[in-house]
Amino acid sequence: MLYREAGDFKTTYAKDQQTFPIAFDRWGYFLTIAFAVLVVPFILNDYWTNAVILPFLIYVIAALGLNILIGYCGQVSLGSGGFMAVGAYASYKLMTAFPELNIVFVILLSGGITALVGMLFGLPSLRIKGFYLAVATLAAQFFLVWLFNRVPWFYNNSASGQISAPERSLFGFAVTGANAHPATSYLFCLGFVFVMAWAARNMTRGANGRKWMAIRDMDIAAEIIGVDPLKAKLTAFGVSSFYIGISGALLFAVYLGAAEVGEAFGIEKSFLILFMVIIGGLGSIFGSFAGAAFMILMPVLLKNIMVGQMGWPTDLASHFQFVIVGGLIVIFLIVEPHGLAQLWRLAKEKLRLWPFPH
């Protein structure tokens, strides 16, 4: 049948632990991946890739990272923009210092460097909690942006203070730089998204994820039952920053190509990612995808409607966009504080029982 499970007949542990226990879900998942890999690269055009798909894929990684920190470990951070900048500048330094290094390793190493920086700024979380911590992470945001702006070593003394990505290729296809084909950039980012989402899903339901959730739900109680808060919080900060760093490196190297730190990684980025996580759903992998899609698609849609269809001036449209984004966030929080993921969950529950609700 369409969306059915008949009783609980699991006979192996593997079956008990699978991510998608319902066959319909599982096939839907496989089909989506097959579609994304086999069909999308051939129907891409420049506009869609640059306006929607690439930013979506890149921000999904950042949203996953922040969701691990806020949704799973309960530590609110407003420093994501700064950590993305660390990823971007680390990838730039690595690319220019070691030209032979494979681009995949460059991006992974940038993530690693960001993880270290993130753990450093995560240290105060052992003492500071709640809103105090949220504001304290702003220190990371402002300090890091200032650092990349003021210390010429980070942008190799370039006159404009900008960093720009040199061309690097993977298997003979250009991935970064001006010659990269949209389909190549797309597949490159998609690969990262797939691996990172898979890792996040499995990490959050393993021992580490359970420790994070214990800390989130009540840190003192968690400490009493034997969760080391130092380790749990720092791993959460590290893993989260790793994701955000990779996202920043991809944003700079693959999507933007050239970046100036205050413009590309300002505090608006931190809020954008936070919105994605909250609207998508705290503590949900699917939610990170849904939230990123929502926050990327909606401005494009609004702009197309107001400027393209109704012919309004762009500044008026951008003011309206603020009103609508803000209003939607408030409405969302009132209607469903647990985000799009919760709506999806409710829909699934309904589907399971439909058409016999009793």
Next chain:
Amino acid sequence: MSANFYYGIEVFLNGMMAGVLYSLVALGFVLIFKASGIFNYAQGVMALFAALTLVGFQNGQIPFSHLINAVFGTNIHHFGWHMPAILAIIFTLMVMILFAYLVEKYVLKHLVNQEPIILFMATIGLAYFMEGFGDLMWGADIKKLDVGIPQGGNVWLEENTAFLGGPDFYGFYLDNLDMWATVCAGLLVVSLVLFSQYTKTGRALRAVADDHQAALSVGISLRAIWVIVWSIAGFVALVAGIMWGSKSGVQFSLSLIELKALPVLMLGGFTSIPGAIVGGLIIGVGEKMFEFLIGVPFLGGATENWFAYMLALLFLVFRPQGLFGEKIIERV
């Protein structure tokens, strides 16, 4: 004494004035946080909105004129009057009270009993909404705000302190506006303290801040209190908006002053009105002195952006509830 030493004192004094301006914004945060446990991110945008509305009233701008022009193809801008400052301030205050009522009715009422992070997010949404709404209503161009506060350096002070230093010292330069802001902030704090200590409403406010449920059970209307608190916060935002708006023009960047106020809050504690003042002074003086002594000579300047946060961060590591914040006792 060298001129540099006197220059240092001048930097110190200016830092104190800047600190007072930061505390003005921080005060609004503290009021709302105390009374409702909401960390109101929209406070900075409220200051911007209040200043925009004030200028709009003063110049007789037609609200939403850009929108009306775009939709109907008309070309209207102004009613053609100039309102006296005091009248405009009263009207703006009424708008802020209306705003407080609407926020309570359409946002807060529906979010009772949610987690603090959800409420915090809602105020960020509110901030976005108001930013766009204010621009739609009054236009996004930079406006000049003049309510009759004298501006520019204080000549009297400059002339009468010049004798202190050598021939290359011309006296302390202090801005009139900053001194006015200091006086206003002082008056505001004193009146707020008097209000919360000696009036019936003030006592109800403190009761709600202490314990929501207990306050409800003795017959205090939570919703009325919230409207009052948001109105007072709106009033504080208006004062902050006037001061900052006269200083640097009314424009989008006005809403960013709240980013300056956040470290003040951390340092002073989220729940303490004196904390907001003392925290503001420490941050103001600290960042100006740091920039003067270390930032410009050794670090290439512009350290003001992050110094306040770093100071607050280091401070919190040793005292997690801030200077005057209540010590949180956690139970499992």
